[in-house]
Amino acid sequence: MISTQDITKKFGDNTVLKNITATIGQGEVVAVIGPSGSGKSTFLRCLNLLEQPSSGKVWFQDQEITNSKINKMEIRKNIGMVFQHFHLFPHMTVLENVTYAPIKVKKLKREQANEVGKELLAKVGLTDKEASYPNRLSGGQKQRVAIARALAMDPDVMLFDEPTSALDPEMVKEVLDVMKDLTQTGMTMVVVTHEMNFAREVADRIMFLDDGKLMEEGEPESFFMKPKTERAKDFLDKVL
Amino acid sequence: MNLDFSQIVPYVPFILEGIWATLKFVSVSIVFGLILGIVLALCKITKKPFIKWLADAYTSIFRGTPLILQLWIIYFAVPQLTGYDIEIFLSAVLAFGLNSAAYVSEIIRAGILAVDKGQTEAAEALGVPYKPMMINIILPQALKNILPALMNEFITLTKESALVATIGYMDIMRRAQIVGADIYRNFEPLLLAGVIYWVMIFILTRLGSAVERRMRQSD
Secondary structure, X not given: OEEEEEEEEEEOOEEEEEEEEEEEOOOOEEEEEOOOXXXXXXXXXXXXXXXXXXXXXXXXXXXXXXXXXOOHHHHHOOXXXXXXXXXXXXXXXXXXXXXXXXXXXXXXOHHHHHHHHHHHHHHOOOHHHOOOOHHHOOHHHHHHHHHHHHHOOOOOEEEXXXXXXXXXXXXXXXXXXXXXXXXXXXXXXXXXXXXXXXXXXXXXXXXXXXXOEEEEEEOHHHHHHOOOOHHHHHHHHHHO | OOOOHHHHHHHHHHHHHHHHXXXXXHHHHHHHXXXXXXXXXXXXXXXXXXXXXXXXXXXXXXXXOOHHXXXXXXXXXXXXXXXXXXXXXXXXXXXXXXXXXXXXXXXXXXXHHHOOHHHHHHHHHOOOOHHHHHHHHXXXXXXXXXXXXXXHHHHHHHHXXXXXXXXXXXXXXXXXXXXXXXXXXXXXXXXXXXXXXXXXXXXXXXXXXXXXXXXXXXX
């Protein structure tokens, strides 16, 4: 579904990603973990080209999207993204947030988009909030709207950039539950997260990044029980 | 004290007619300045150095010279150069619109830059192209934040509009001047003109507050 080939990302003299080669398969749920500053978010943002890799290639459904001739907007329609700080559109109601892109980008009729939007809001448990503005919502509710907004484009893959890191502890579960439900639908997901229990329970595969390098990857059980690298062992000792 | 308002009574309708003349050219100038200002602001935030330079140079020239000079150049000097006899109304709108755009572009640029970068990213991640993103997502949020500053600019423009009296445009100011010359009394017509300007600005301010309240609906 998505693969990267040797991608490196530099910000000035600072090399944030170092030669990462990875593949995410159809229907796979991959958790990307690692210490802060390890390049997890940058890696994720390279997958939908919110960051342009300094070198290397990114492939999405057999297309090389790092090719300069590719229309990024066309690609991004099919890649949903959820941000740490939600980034809902504050001047639109919850339903408008969800239906905006389908109407503008996919040229859906408003009634049709509303129907899809309401369905998705029901799925994330926010039917009663459709007419509210985002700043009336709690953090957990905002993030669920953000998930519904991304899903409204009917993407082939969903990217999550630390979706629960900005939430109060009591709101983490409601968001993780929505994400869990999503895995049941067979959605391909890449999740940058600090929620180790979630990664362990839900992910098919763990990618461990440290200092911009992909240090280790594997199934959750083996990764959490018997990490191969010293760095991963160290990290797990600290967070578990 | 030598005030006598009875003499200007017959002239009041004549001066009041100036309200329409002023309103007409001020509103066209504001709209023209606003649209050009938005375009200039977008030029200023692009990554293309030449376009950016052009927009900056434009602002520098129109902010760096007196408005009355720009007005006179357009009305008196350009015809000499081109042979085209420009109309008073058109030159007034051009001078005020072009000048206002320079100020408005700076206000809007600041407004756009103040919108959270995450908004752009969220729109991009949804595949929203640049134009609808700007029109539907970034500019509405920017405009909401800069509305007080924009109102200030519109108020300034309305008051400065009195400068067009110097090229003979029959606005409130010019009419007050004519009446003054007619009856050899200046205080009364100028006072009346002052009251009219004040009332116009007062209404404009109220309108601005109403728009602001409406835009704060989502807070």
